[in-house]
Amino acid sequence: MAILSERVQKLKTSSTLAVTAKARALKEAGEDVVSFGAGEPDFPTPANIVEAGRKALADGKTRYENTPGTPQARQAVADYFCERFGRKVGPQNVIISTGAKHALFLSFLALVNPGDEVLLPAPYWVSYTEQAKLAGGTVKVIETDIDNNFKVTPELLEKSITPQSKIFLLCSPSNPAGISYKPEEIKALAEVIERHPQLYVISDEIYERLSYADYPFQSFASANSKIEERVITINGLSKAYAMTGWRVGYAVADESIVKGMSKLQGQMTSNITACTYPALVEAYKGPQDSVAAMVKEFAKRADHIYERMMSIPGIKCPRPTGAFYIFPDVSAYFGKKDINGKVIDSAAALAQSLLEIEKVAVVPGEDFGAPKHIRLSFATSMELIDKGLDRIIKYMASLH
Ligand code: PMP
Ligand code: GLU
Numbered sequence: 001m002a003i004l005s006e007r008v009q010k011l012k013t014s015s016t017l018a019v020t021a022k023a024r025a026l027k028e029a030g031e032d033v034v035s036f037g038a039g040e041p042d043f044p045t046p047a048n049i050v051e052a053g054r055k056a057l058a059d060g061k062t063r064y065e066n067t068p069g070t071p072q073a074r075q076a077v078a079d080y081f082c083e084r085f086g087r088k089v090g091p092q093n094v095i096i097s098t099g100a101k102h103a104l105f106l107s108f109l110a111l112v113n114p115g116d117e118v119l120l121p122a123p124y125w126v127s128y129t130e131q132a133k134l135a136g137g138t139v140k141v142i143e144t145d146i147d148n149n150f151k152v153t154p155e156l157l158e159k160s161i162t163p164q165s166k167i168f169l170l171c172s173p174s175n176p177a178g179i180s181y182k183p184e185e186i187k188a189l190a191e192v193i194e195r196h197p198q199l200y201v202i203s204d205e206i207y208e209r210l211s212y213a214d215y216p217f218q219s220f221a222s223a224n225s226k227i228e229e230r231v232i233t234i235n236g237l238s239k240a241y242a243m244t245g246w247r248v249g250y251a252v253a254d255e256s257i258v259k260g261m262s263k264l265q266g267q268m269t270s271n272i273t274a275c276t277y278p279a280l281v282e283a284y285k286g287p288q289d290s291v292a293a294m295v296k297e298f299a300k301r302a303d304h305i306y307e308r309m310m311s312i313p314g315i316k317c318p319r320p321t322g323a324f325y326i327f328p329d330v331s332a333y334f335g336k337k338d339i340n341g342k343v344i345d346s347a348a349a350l351a352q353s354l355l356e357i358e359k360v361a362v363v364p365g366e367d368f369g370a371p372k373h374i375r376l377s378f379a380t381s382m383e384l385i386d387k388g389l390d391r392i393i394k395y396m397a398s399l400h
Contacts, residue, residue: 007134015126015367019351023361034388035361036376039175039325041242046290049241052282056275065271068262069096069250073277076284077250081233085219092255095262096280098272100206100236100249101127103261106268107202107232107251108135108167110260116166121152122369123327125175125204129369137167141369146329149318150177154188161192167200168193170220173207173322176368176375178302180211180322183218190224201231206249209240209291212299213321221252229254239323240291241283248276298324301378301385308389309376312396317373324379327365331372336399344399347374357398358391 016039023035044050068074074091081087097103104127112118114136120128121142129139142160144150157168170189173180181189193199203220211217221231236249251261265271302320309315314332336344338353347364351374354360365373378385 011134012126012130012367014130016363019361019363022355026355026359026361031359033355033359033361034380034384034391036378036380036388037361037363038379039377040244040379041239041294041324042379042381043242043290043294045242045246046283046286048286049243049279049283052286053246053275053279056278061274061278063274065274065277067266067271068258069094069271070277073280076281077252080284081252085222087219087222087228087252089252093252093258094250095253095258095265096248096250096272096277097261097265098249098269099238099247100204100234102265102269103234103236103249103251104128104202104204105131105134106261106264107234107253107257108132108137109264110257111200111232112137112166115164117162117164118167118169119157119160119165120169120369121150123150123174123176123365123373124169124369125171126367128169128171132167132169138164140165146316146318149179150174151179151181151185152189154192157189157192161196161199163198165196165199167202169202169204171204171206173211173213173217174325175207175323176325176363176365176370176373177318177327178320178323178325179318180207180213181218182213182215183223186218186220186223190220190227193227193230194224197230199230201227202234203231204234206234206236206239207323208235210295210298210324211322212295212302217322232257237280237283242290242294243279243283246273246276246279248272248280298378301382302326304382305376305378305385305389308386308393312393315396320378324377326376326378327368327370327373328376329372330374333396333399334372338395339398347371350374354392354395358395360388360391360395 019037026033074094077094112135117140118132118137232253237243315328317328344350351364363375
């Protein structure tokens with residue numbers, strides 16, 4: 001067996017992708033699995049976008065393009081940011097990458113030196129810690145309180161900052177907690193950032209369109225003009241346009257940062273798949289009704305799953321106001337036994353037992369920095385949500 005680098009040996013496997021793959025394999029083997037694993041919309045990519053990709057291929061868009069993206073695609077993203085967030089950005093502020101995931105990784109690589117601190121509120125998405133560490137950063141977790149909807153307060157942020165702090169990473173609407181910050185909460189955090197000129201913000205806004213709170217979405221970079229140049233906004237088409245498999249995401253940032261990221265990308269992946277650029281332009285310039293329909297459906301599912309989840313004794317969780325995740329605290333059940341006599345002593349043990357006994361896949365909270373929780377993605381039909389919840393309710397009641 002090969003001796004892999006220490007880098008790889010220390011790296012955790014993505015637990016979100018691992019659960020999704022396990023559920024898929026069980027389904028393919030004929031098991032009646034209900035999967036709450038995958039963080040991807042269950043809707044098809046809108047037909048006008050598929051058609052734009054198909055036409056691009058037919059038109060011969062099969063060759064290398066400019067590393068940070070075609071001028072048209074970068075312009076489309078810049079226009080979107082001007083129209084939607086009132087930003088004065090141009091194509092030079094945009095780099096298009098292989099999913100938001102790679103845009104994030106490039107951001108860390110472009111900004112972080114060994115030993116620099118990455119301030120990360122928990123619960124966090126599983127890939128942040130691993131990417132930050134791959135870039136040589138030291139992750140400093142900011143613990144938040146479920147009773148404050150897992151939100152970082154300005155006081156908590158201020159207290160966490162040291163001279164070594166380089167990045168503050170925020171994800172709103174959040175994966176895995178499904179919560180979203182109010183505009184005034186983002187503005188208060190931006191004021192803290194303003195007082196610390198060595199700090200950069202990576203604002204992961206991939207769920208920005210999937211927001212159904214009774215207050216508007218606030219983009220971090222437009223919260224405070226004095227820190228705009230220090231904010232890297234991450235976004236993409238995976239969630240809003242149900243395009244996870246297309247692998248198209250991007251960063252919007254100061255031109256110097258975009259140039260640094262582009263230099264990295266030029267040595268890593270070059271450009272993204274060429275026929276995807278016209279699809280991106282179509283997504284942003286074409287009709288938007290499918291996004292609205294999807295958000296409406298997610299909002300409906302969020303209410304339904306929340307009500308049913310809260311009916312389970314001992315469960316505690318914030319009401320989702322964005323994205324498509326619910327993140328219950330299941331620790332009231334720790335220490336009990338399942339019907340096979342196995343002791344449920346962790347979220348991972350509960351997730352495994354739930355899959356074995358009831359064939360329901362959920363992601364355990366450990367790798368999200370929240371070991372009392374499990375994550376359920378409700379990017380699945382109402383019928384499957386109910387089928388899965390019936391099983392979860394039965395399973396929880398069977399623990400003794
Ligand atoms: N950020 C968050 C918070 C996510 O949930 C995801 C979903 N995988 C991503 C980034 C990456 O998305 P993608 O690479 O599909 O654009
Ligand atoms: N963002 C999704 C999730 O958290 C997709 C899987 C991944 O890339 O982690 O489930």
